[in-house]
Amino acid sequence: MRVLAAMSGGVDSAVAAALAVDAGHDVTGVHLALSPDRQTLRSGARGCCSVEDAHDARRVADELGIPFYVWDLAERFTEDVVDDFVAEYAAGRTPNPCLRCNEKIKFSAVLDRARALGFDAVVTGHHARLADGELRRSVDAAKDQSYVLGVLTAEQLAAAVFPLGGMTKDRVREIAAERGFGVAAKPDSHDICFIPDGDTRGFLARRLGSRPGPVVDAATGATVGEHEGTYGFTVGQRRGLGVTAGDSRPRYVLGIEPVTRTVTIGTAELAGVDAVVTAAPTWTGTAPGLPFRAEVQLRAHGSPVPCEVTGDDAGGLRLLLDAEQRGVAAGQSAVLYAPDPQRGDLVLGQAAIRSAGASA
Amino acid sequence: MTYSEPVYLDHAATTPMLPEVLAAMTGQLGRVGNASSLHASGRAARRAAEQARERLAEALGARPSEVLFTGGGTESDNLAVKGLFWARRAADSRRRRIVVSPAEHHAVLDSVEWLAKHEGAEVTWLPVEPSGRVTPTALADALGDGSDVAVASVMWANNEIGTVSDVAALAATAHDVGVPFHTDAVQAVGQVLVDFGASGVDALTMTGHKLGGPMGAGALLLRRDAECTPLLHGGGQERDVRSGTLDVAAIVGLAVAADAAVGGRVERAAELARLRDRLVAGVVEQVPDAQLNGPALDDVVRSGPGRLPGNAHLSFPGAEGDALLMLLDAKGIECSTGSACSAGVARPSHVLLAVGADPERARSSLRFSLGHTSTDADVDALLAVIAPVVERARRAGTGRR
Numbered sequence: 001m002r003v004l005a006a007m008s009g010g011v012d013s014a015v016a017a018a019l020a021v022d023a024g025h026d027v028t029g030v031h032l033a034l035s036p037d038r039q040t041l042r043s044g045a046r047g048c049c050s051v052e053d054a055h056d057a058r059r060v061a062d063e064l065g066i067p068f069y070v071w072d073l074a075e076r077f078t079e080d081v082v083d084d085f086v087a088e089y090a091a092g093r094t095p096n097p098c099l100r101c102n103e104k105i106k107f108s109a110v111l112d113r114a115r116a117l118g119f120d121a122v123v124t125g126h127h128a129r130l131a132d133g134e135l136r137r138s139v140d141a142a143k144d145q146s147y148v149l150g151v152l153t154a155e156q157l158a159a160a161v162f163p164l165g166g167m168t169k170d171r172v173r174e175i176a177a178e179r180g181f182g183v184a185a186k187p188d189s190h191d192i193c194f195i196p197d198g199d200t201r202g203f204l205a206r207r208l209g210s211r212p213g214p215v216v217d218a219a220t221g222a223t224v225g226e227h228e229g230t231y232g233f234t235v236g237q238r239r240g241l242g243v244t245a246g247d248s249r250p251r252y253v254l255g256i257e258p259v260t261r262t263v264t265i266g267t268a269e270l271a272g273v274d275a276v277v278t279a280a281p282t283w284t285g286t287a288p289g290l291p292f293r294a295e296v297q298l299r300a301h302g303s304p305v306p307c308e309v310t311g312d313d314a315g316g317l318r319l320l321l322d323a324e325q326r327g328v329a330a331g332q333s334a335v336l337y338a339p340d341p342q343r344g345d346l347v348l349g350q351a352a353i354r355s356a357g358a359s360a
Numbered sequence: 361m362t363y364s365e366p367v368y369l370d371h372a373a374t375t376p377m378l379p380e381v382l383a384a385m386t387g388q389l390g391r392v393g394n395a396s397s398l399h400a401s402g403r404a405a406r407r408a409a410e411q412a413r414e415r416l417a418e419a420l421g422a423r424p425s426e427v428l429f430t431g432g433g434t435e436s437d438n439l440a441v442k443g444l445f446w447a448r449r450a451a452d453s454r455r456r457r458i459v460v461s462p463a464e465h466h467a468v469l470d471s472v473e474w475l476a477k478h479e480g481a482e483v484t485w486l487p488v489e490p491s492g493r494v495t496p497t498a499l500a501d502a503l504g505d506g507s508d509v510a511v512a513s514v515m516w517a518n519n520e521i522g523t524v525s526d527v528a529a530l531a532a533t534a535h536d537v538g539v540p541f542h543t544d545a546v547q548a549v550g551q552v553l554v555d556f557g558a559s560g561v562d563a564l565t566m567t568g569h570k571l572g573g574p575m576g577a578g579a580l581l582l583r584r585d586a587e588c589t590p591l592l593h594g595g596g597q598e599r600d601v602r603s604g605t606l607d608v609a610a611i612v613g614l615a616v617a618a619d620a621a622v623g624g625r626v627e628r629a630a631e632l633a634r635l636r637d638r639l640v641a642g643v644v645e646q647v648p649d650a651q652l653n654g655p656a657l658d659d660v661v662r663s664g665p666g667r668l669p670g671n672a673h674l675s676f677p678g679a680e681g682d683a684l685l686m687l688l689d690a691k692g693i694e695c696s697t698g699s700a701c702s703a704g705v706a707r708p709s710h711v712l713l714a715v716g717a718d719p720e721r722a723r724s725s726l727r728f729s730l731g732h733t734s735t736d737a738d739v740d741a742l743l744a745v746i747a748p749v750v751e752r753a754r755r756a757g758t759g760r761r
Contacts, residue, residue: 069682156482
């Protein structure tokens, strides 16, 4: 196959590209420049696609003897990922920009362009297994990235190659070291690439400005504090609420109402939910017949919860969880899995969470 | 995919080293000697360096004392722009204006912008004709009475679209109001007649690796009466304007290359123009809506060619230069979008924008540049693939909404 290896400059995508070469594919490396104002040097484990990252990617490509180019997708990324991220927070939701990037950039803008230019597939360093069109969790549970790939459709997956899903991150670093890649010990990326200082609230405050509103106690209906913007909160959040409860029991964010800018908080027993309503789902393969039982992961790095999946009149899903969960935030994806301890949990699909509550 | 012998159509980026340069350099590399040392080894090195200086001066119509060896075109441009600015302003604090074409190489543009940001320079951007040329009238208008101008700079030949300037007329215009004139002749030397003395310019940038010489070796030709503040301080080499131990082997290679390039210029230019005309006609035949950027192929300036003989710069509407380059590269054909920065992210060419092209046209362009190893077979190889490549790139679109 003629494949395009997306190379961030990190160790995962470097090894993925190398393994694609080993597999006999005709590989071309591409580094995606996603930030409109790229920094010269990388700072720590944060930030995105600096010139130094592009250099790291190019070094590996040169060692592999494959062509290498930089594609400027800053405009698309800004519109489809960064602006979407800000708009979602403004609407009181908690988006996942990595999932959006996979959906709109890596497996849409990049894949479309790659296909038009004569490539058969896009190779990335994601930690997930993909074989026979089936997307499964990585063997390395701690590094598994199937959650942020759950949004991909069968058509997108048919043109994707994830060479790393069958190995641990430690093994990836070993391979990189064996091959003498300079990025073998490069730190993992963390957090949101377009917020290099890690201060999401500050980033949103710069974009959205001060939008003060009340913090209301769910039990009493009383206003117990003020906030500078609902975008500083996510459902399930416990720290940084800016209020002190008289009974010294912890409070959690229960809900965010963007129109009245109301943040509702309450105690742990009010924070649990077991009924989740979603927008229309996407499926990685054939749509399963409703209802069915599955496991659902409700946020990145969340634990899977068994649930019953039914449909609703609006084309969305209703998930009845076997056990109450905290921190089920609108805007996050509910990714559905069919458990399979042997071959890895199979990703069935996902749907954006609209709301969550108690079924009783 | 790897090809043992790619079709190289990027001679304006760099061109293969001439065999006689390689021989001269390797001979020199095996010898010890600092050209500033007083003993026999030092004297031998100095002799080689000074012979090279004389040879380079002879090839370019300069006096040996007007040759300052540098690390290449970028350094020469920086030295000329900053050095002339500083020296002129030191002599008269009112001289803070720099008059410059917006189609210059980044080595000039970024030097000018650095001076504007850090040294209080004021920049007057010259209007550029659609051909890429600056007229003497436009320069005269921009200079005014010249009393507040530190330096003017217009390149001899444009690296992207190949426009050849009427440098002598521009230099005379600057001198009419007492302003020193610098020209970046990196692309011009060996392609068109470059005579430093006859042109009247005060400072001229040239480099070796565009002529079949080594990378990292170039020169600033600087008139004896031109005051230029150094960038590099140290041992006082090169008239105290450019300190640093002379790289004798590179200097020897530079001089051999310049000699060969200038000596064989007339015949080679005719051959390059013939190949270039074939290339452009063939591409337009295959891709009828392809547009030539820069001056017409038969353009004339000061009774010489108005366009570099080896330069073909074309836009392919609806295709992205990046995609075209990649697809041609995959077929073993090497060219340039003419605008890659160090990070490798393509920006619309500032040269095309300066000559009035819209950003879409600027982004859809490719530069093919021919040189001393180019053959009809190279042109044939391009013509055999250009139509399907453009068609495929058009299907990939411009990547923009």
